[in-house]
Amino acid sequence: MKTEIGAVNALPTVTVLVGTNIDGKPTYTTIAWVGVIGRTSILISVNKQRYITSGIKKNRTFSINLPSENLVEKTDYCGIKSGKDVNKALLFSNFYGKLENAPMIQECPVNMECKVTEMFDTSTHDVFVGEIVATHCEDSALVDGNVSLGKMKPFLFSLTDKGYWKTGKKLANAWEIGKNIE
Amino acid sequence: MKTEIGAVNALPTVTVLVGTNIDGKPTYTTIAWVGVIGRTSILISVNKQRYITSGIKKNRTFSINLPSENLVEKTDYCGIKSGKDVNKALLFSNFYGKLENAPMIQECPVNMECKVTEMFDTSTHDVFVGEIVATHCEDSALVDGNVSLGKMKPFLFSLTDKGYWKTGKKLANAWEIGKNIE
Numbered sequence: 001m002k003t004e005i006g007a008v009n010a011l012p013t014v015t016v017l018v019g020t021n022i023d024g025k026p027t028y029t030t031i032a033w034v035g036v037i038g039r040t041s042i043l044i045s046v047n048k049q050r051y052i053t054s055g056i057k058k059n060r061t062f063s064i065n066l067p068s069e070n071l072v073e074k075t076d077y078c079g080i081k082s083g084k085d086v087n088k089a090l091l092f093s094n095f096y097g098k099l100e101n102a103p104m105i106q107e108c109p110v111n112m113e114c115k116v117t118e119m120f121d122t123s124t125h126d127v128f129v130g131e132i133v134a135t136h137c138e139d140s141a142l143v144d145g146n147v148s149l150g151k152m153k154p155f156l157f158s159l160t161d162k163g164y165w166k167t168g169k170k171l172a173n174a175w176e177i178g179k180n181i182e
Numbered sequence: 183m184k185t186e187i188g189a190v191n192a193l194p195t196v197t198v199l200v201g202t203n204i205d206g207k208p209t210y211t212t213i214a215w216v217g218v219i220g221r222t223s224i225l226i227s228v229n230k231q232r233y234i235t236s237g238i239k240k241n242r243t244f245s246i247n248l249p250s251e252n253l254v255e256k257t258d259y260c261g262i263k264s265g266k267d268v269n270k271a272l273l274f275s276n277f278y279g280k281l282e283n284a285p286m287i288q289e290c291p292v293n294m295e296c297k298v299t300e301m302f303d304t305s306t307h308d309v310f311v312g313e314i315v316a317t318h319c320e321d322s323a324l325v326d327g328n329v330s331l332g333k334m335k336p337f338l339f340s341l342t343d344k345g346y347w348k349t350g351k352k353l354a355n356a357w358e359i360g361k362n363i364e
Binding site: 001002003004005006007008009010011012013014016032033034035036037038039040041042043045064066069072073074075076077078079080081091095097106110111112122124125127131132133134135136137138139142143145146147148149150152154155156157158160161162163164165166167168169170171172173174175176177178179180181 | 183184185186187188189190191192193194195196198214215216217218219220221222223224225227246248251254255256257258259260261262263273277279288292293294304306307309313314315316317318319320321324325327328329330331332334336337338339340342343344345346347348349350351352353354355356357358359360361362363
């Protein structure tokens with residue numbers, strides 16, 4: 001039996017840490033409102049209240065860092081606390097790649113440096129579209145040269161139950177299992 | 183050790199089936215390029231080649247259906263095959279809610295009806311932003327009235343390893359576990 005439960009967003013998303021520089025120093029915030037637009041194009045939606053928005057607008061760059069499940073405590077902390085009040089960069093080893101103002105987190109197995117290509121304004125959130133400039137991956141998360149979700153162990157955020165959820169085992173190969181139907 | 187692997191999109195996303203009517207009949211396609219913009223605002227990015235784009239543009243509505251892992255075969259099939267060639271609606275029990283042209287899949291535990299509020303054009307994809315009008319949830323996927331990711335059992339798509347991946351157990355409560363740091 002199905003029940004109509006109102007206009008509820010029930011789409012879970014992978015939890016990421018977004019980084020940028022403010023006053024020349026790295027800062028990060030936790031974002032779950034992310035999405036994919038194209039092969040190298042990613043979208044993040046950041047509450048206007050967040051400290052980090054001024055940095056992203058000024059630099060027109062940001063990083064997306066994918067924490068593994070072992071970083072869940074620090075990741076949640078970066079979502080609760082504002083960079084106005086605490087120095088979140090102290091929680092991590094920070095590094096830079098091709099972009100000067102997009103700090104990345106060494107402890108996250110995968111990091112993507114992005115250049116802002118578009119910005120949209122909503123009543124509550126600043127939406128930034130980023131073009132991926134370079135991706136950095138821990139060697140232990142690569143299988144045959146490709147990032148493996150099973151090694152990366154990202155975790156999901158689900159707004160409806162206010163929880164972080166683990167990712168599990170491989171279920172099937174894409175563009176393959178569906179061929180069984182015919 | 184980190185390796186730079188080029189501009190690779192390594193953000194996994196939850197796999198969804200998008201529905202709309204074409205010539206008065208329901209059709210579906212599999213999309214993994216989705217995202218969240220706001221509390222009731224969702225984005226889908228659909229390859230321009232896909233049959234479904236004409237329907238969404240005309241109706242200015244679509245549905246997002248979240249398949250559980252038991253639907254992985256049918257979900258992959260809906261990504262491989264075009265609605266031009268096969269009638270995908272025959273794979274499922276279809277139902278409608280508030281919107282006339284947004285068919286939904288009974289077998290998916292969660293369905294969201296959306297009205298298109300914005301459309302963007304990229305070289306390869308049509309990007310649609312949808313406002314959620316109503317969400318329908320299987321009673322067995324509700325816990326205390328809220329959609330539970332653990333009951334819903336959605337699965338992820340990972341472009342980098344061309345795989346579908348299960349979602350796992352609850353890892354922690356959001357806005358809570360981070361309080362341990364202080």
